[in-house]
Amino acid sequence: MVDTPGETRSGSQEFVGRRTDEWSECLTLIAAKQDRAAFTRFFRHFAPLIKAFALSGSSLSASVADELVQEVMLKVWQKAGGFNPEKAAASTWVYTIARNCRTDMFRRLQKFDTPLAEEDVFPEQESEEPFALLQGRRTQERVRELMATLPADQMQILAKVYMEGKSHAEAAAELDLPLGTVKSRVRLAIQKLQIQIDR
Amino acid sequence: MAKFHPELDLLTEHAAGNLPLAQAACVSVHLNYCEQCQRTSGQLHSLGAALFDQLHGEPVGESLLNSVLARLDDAVPLSYASTSQWSAGSTPAILQRLMSGDLTDLVWKKITSTLRISYLKTGDPNYEFALYHIKAGGRIPEHTHRGSEMTLVLEGGFSDADGSYHQGDFLLRQPSDVHAPTAVQSEDCICLAVLDAPLKFTGWKYRWMNPFLQLNTG
Numbered sequence: 539m540v541d542t543p544g545e546t547r548s549g550s551q552e553f554v555g556r557r558t559d560e561w562s563e564c565l566t567l568i569a570a571k572q573d574r575a576a577f578t579r580f581f582r583h584f585a586p587l588i589k590a591f592a593l594s595g596s597s598l599s600a601s602v603a604d605e606l607v608q609e610v611m612l613k614v615w616q617k618a619g620g621f622n623p624e625k626a627a628a629s630t631w632v633y634t635i636a637r638n639c640r641t642d643m644f645r646r647l648q649k650f651d652t653p654l655a656e657e658d659v660f661p662e663q664e665s666e667e668p669f670a671l672l673q674g675r676r677t678q679e680r681v682r683e684l685m686a687t688l689p690a691d692q693m694q695i696l697a698k699v700y701m702e703g704k705s706h707a708e709a710a711a712e713l714d715l716p717l718g719t720v721k722s723r724v725r726l727a728i729q730k731l732q733i734q735i736d737r
Numbered sequence: 738m739a740k741f742h743p744e745l746d747l748l749t750e751h752a753a754g755n756l757p758l759a760q761a762a763c764v765s766v767h768l769n770y771c772e773q774c775q776r777t778s779g780q781l782h783s784l785g786a787a788l789f790d791q792l793h794g795e796p797v798g799e800s801l802l803n804s805v806l807a808r809l810d811d812a813v814p815l816s817y818a819s820t821s822q823w824s825a826g827s828t829p830a831i832l833q834r835l836m837s838g839d840l841t842d843l844v845w846k847k848i849t850s851t852l853r854i855s856y857l858k859t860g861d862p863n864y865e866f867a868l869y870h871i872k873a874g875g876r877i878p879e880h881t882h883r884g885s886e887m888t889l890v891l892e893g894g895f896s897d898a899d900g901s902y903h904q905g906d907f908l909l910r911q912p913s914d915v916h917a918p919t920a921v922q923s924e925d926c927i928c929l930a931v932l933d934a935p936l937k938f939t940g941w942k943y944r945w946m947n948p949f950l951q952l953n954t955g
Contacts, residue, residue, distance in 0.1 A: 569814070572809075572814065574806065574809070577806075577809070578802065578806070581802050581805065582802070585797040585801065585802070586794025586795050586796060586797050587789060587790070587792050587794050589794070589795040589796075589797050590792040590793060590794055590795040591789060591792060593795055594792070603795070604797075604801055607797060607801060607805075608801065608804065608805050608808070611805050612805065612808060612809070612812045615809055615812050615814065616812050616813065616814050616815045617814075617815055618814065619814055619815065619816065620815065626786075627786070629786060629789065629790050630782075630783060630786035632789075633785060633786040633789040633790075634782070634786075636789070637753075637754045637785065638754070640754070641754045645758065645860075650758065650860045650861065650862070651860045651955075652758060652858075652859060652860025652861070653834055653835065653837075653858070653859075653860065654758065654762065654831065654834065654835070654859060654860065656754065658762075658765075658830065658831045658834055659758075659761045659762060659765045659831065660765070661765075661769075661830060661831075674779065677779075677780050677783060678783040678786070678787075681780065681783045681784050681787050682783075682787045682790070685784075685787050685788075685791075696784065696788060697788060699749060699750065699753050699755065700753045700784065700785040700788045700789075701788055701789070701792065703753065703754065703755050704755065705750055705755055706746050706749075706750065721746050724745075724746065724749060725745060725746075728745065728749070728781070728784075731780075731784060733777065733780040733781060733784065734776060734777060734780060735745060735777050736773040736776070736777070737742060737773070
């Protein structure tokens with residue numbers, strides 16, 4: 539489920555030069571000093587979101603969802619040194635870990651015997667040039683702002699695809715819509731968010 | 738630079754983490770070669786992050802926090818020199834991992850005088866993930882697909898009735914698309930193919946093979 543647009547959350551949406559919001563600071567403290575108080579603050583904010591993400595689409599039980607929360611938060615502790623506030627908001631960084639862990643967990647539950655972890659599928663982006671970083675941050679900011687302007691029917695499908703982990707075809711079946719309609723709503727949303735597609 | 742790219746819906750499902758593992762690996766290899774799609778994919782990922790931020794949190798008990806805190810001592814912070822990165826130019830890291838080595842270390846199975854195949858194990862039970870080696874100027878017998886086929890050119894190039902494809906180019910064929918790819922004359926072609934059903938040869942000369950074509954998944 540996704541909140542109605544317009545509601546703002548504290549902390550995570552400040553994008554002014556070097557970002558100094560609360561959650562980036564927590565990560566910096568965790569990385570520099572293994573600061574448990576900062577970790578606890580971070581946990582209290584993000585663990586409920588990670589749990590909600592685990593339960594979206596709800597094929598995971600509550601106890602497996604708790605397991606995912608633990609796994610993600612332990613990774614946060616371990617990987618905080620790799621967080622770069624110039625590159626992404628703390629919440630974007632956590633979302634990446636949560637998405638990868640959730641996919642890995644689905645595969646474990648299906649007893650996949652694979653040499654790959656989801657992190658292998660999504661390697662880090664290489665560019666560290668200041669201009670590219672700045673552009674990347676602006677894009678993230680713009681996507682967040684423009685999201686409030688999306689109509690409910692588009693938000694509903696984006697939530698199915700991203701949060702519930704459904705394919706376009708599964709979303710279409712669940713909503714009893716033609717596949718073409720689902721794809722065109724996603725496409726329209728992506729256009730409104732000004733996501734760049736160069737072909 | 739790649740000229741043939743995954744459609745937007747595929748990139749979206751990829752960014753959301755929803756593609757089957759074998760297909761996700763193939764799209765990932767394309768991204769390795771394609772800066773434009775890397776950029777789009779990064780922006781599609783921001784979209785996911787924005788949705789994540791807006792979730793209604795589910796209550797999490799104090800006991801969960803305590804058990805995580807208790808485990809922190811065992812979770813050694815990682816140092817950050819060694820994360821895997823996109824590496825245009827060299828063999829993509831994800832393939833190196835699957836090949837446990839390099840292209841030269843692979844075991845090839847001869848299919849025709851110009852075509853050899855090496856099957857890689859992704860662990861995905863529903864998809865075959867294989868490298869095709871076509872000799873320079875060689876042709877894959879005309880075939881159709883019983884399911885979908887993703888193809889990605891790793892080295893050299895090939896062409897069919899619809900176009901010619903070079904390093905990094907990505908193609909998605911649907912069932913019933915018929916084609917007979919031919920490698921470029923100047924060099925051997927190696928491409929990655931991800932199938933969810935066996936090929937079906939249409940020419941009389943190779944049709945007898947159809948009953949023997951099985952999907953090598955896993």
